[in-house]
Amino acid sequence: EIVLTQSPATLSLSPGERATLSCRASQSVRTYLAWYRHKPGQAPRLLIYDASNRATGIPARFSGSGSGTDFTLTISSLEPGDSAVYYCQQHINWPLTFGGGTKVEIK
Amino acid sequence: EVQLVESGGDLVRPGGSLRLSCAASGFTFNNYRMGWVRQAPGKGLEWVANINEDGSEKHYGDSVKGRFSISRDNTENSLHLQMNGLRTEDMAVYYCARVILDHRDSPFGYWGQGSLVTVSS
Numbered sequence: 001e002i003v004l005t006q007s008p009a010t011l012s013l014s015p016g017e018r019a020t021l022s023c024r025a026s027q028s029v030r031t032y033l034a035w036y037r038h039k040p041g042q043a044p045r046l047l048i049y050d051a052s053n054r055a056t057g058i059p060a061r062f063s064g065s066g067s068g069t070d071f072t073l074t075i076s077s078l079e080p081g082d083s084a085v086y087y088c089q090q091h092i093n094w095p096l097t098f099g100g101g102t103k104v105e106i107k
Numbered sequence: 108e109v110q111l112v113e114s115g116g117d118l119v120r121p122g123g124s125l126r127l128s129c130a131a132s133g134f135t136f137n138n139y140r141m142g143w144v145r146q147a148p149g150k151g152l153e154w155v156a157n158i159n160e161d162g163s164e165k166h167y168g169d170s171v172k173g174r175f176s177i178s179r180d181n182t183e184n185s186l187h188l189q190m191n192g193l194r195t196e197d198m199a200v201y202y203c204a205r206v207i208l209d210h211r212d213s214p215f216g217y218w219g220q221g222s223l224v225t226v227s228s
Contacts, residue, residue, distance in 0.1 A: 034214035043218035
């Protein structure tokens with residue numbers, strides 16, 4: 001099973017600041033890595049797929065990078081509505097696995 | 108517009124069974140692989156199961172293998188999850204999800220609103 005480790009566990013930033021979230025895989029997933037945003041009481045939303053491709057309707061302030069074992073989700077300018085838990089997920093091998101999540105708090 | 112609507116969540120006793128369903132609309136159902144993902148109270152997302160377009164290929168998470176069974180009815184555009192031998196640790200919100208790309212494994216681009224399964228005596 002591929003283990004995904006996300007850091008930090010919690011990120012507390014002000015609106016307009018840049019957020020950098022990390023996801024590290026226990027073995028190479030090439031670029032088969034996705035990022036989701038999950039707000040309480042809502043369905044998760046796909047942000048990035050194949051490590052760096054924005055999903056439909058996702059604004060350009062969200063960007064993904066990385067390959068192999070190290071990946072980054074960057075939110076260039078935080079907005080109040082970005083408060084959520086962000087998860088990475090690999091889809092190169094079964095079982096599919098998610099990281100433990102990074103909680104982003106907006107001050 | 109893609110819509111996924113789950114149903115069937117309920118309170119069940121440990122050891123009991125439950126069948127979740129997901130009604131899909133707004134896309135050509137038999138072109139897409141589908142899956143179930145759950146979130147236990149206070150925990151993160153956990154993948155449960157996936158099924159391919161014609162139902163011939165199924166994959167399960169280790170924690171549910173042998174107890175849960177995923178299926179689909181392409182004539183009714185529906186996805187199902189039969190859950191047997193339920194445990195307290197299976198208590199979660201269960202999401203039905205569709206992959207983003209047709210005819211290939213890919214991330215989940217569309218999600219339902221979730222169905223709550225409570226396992227308690």
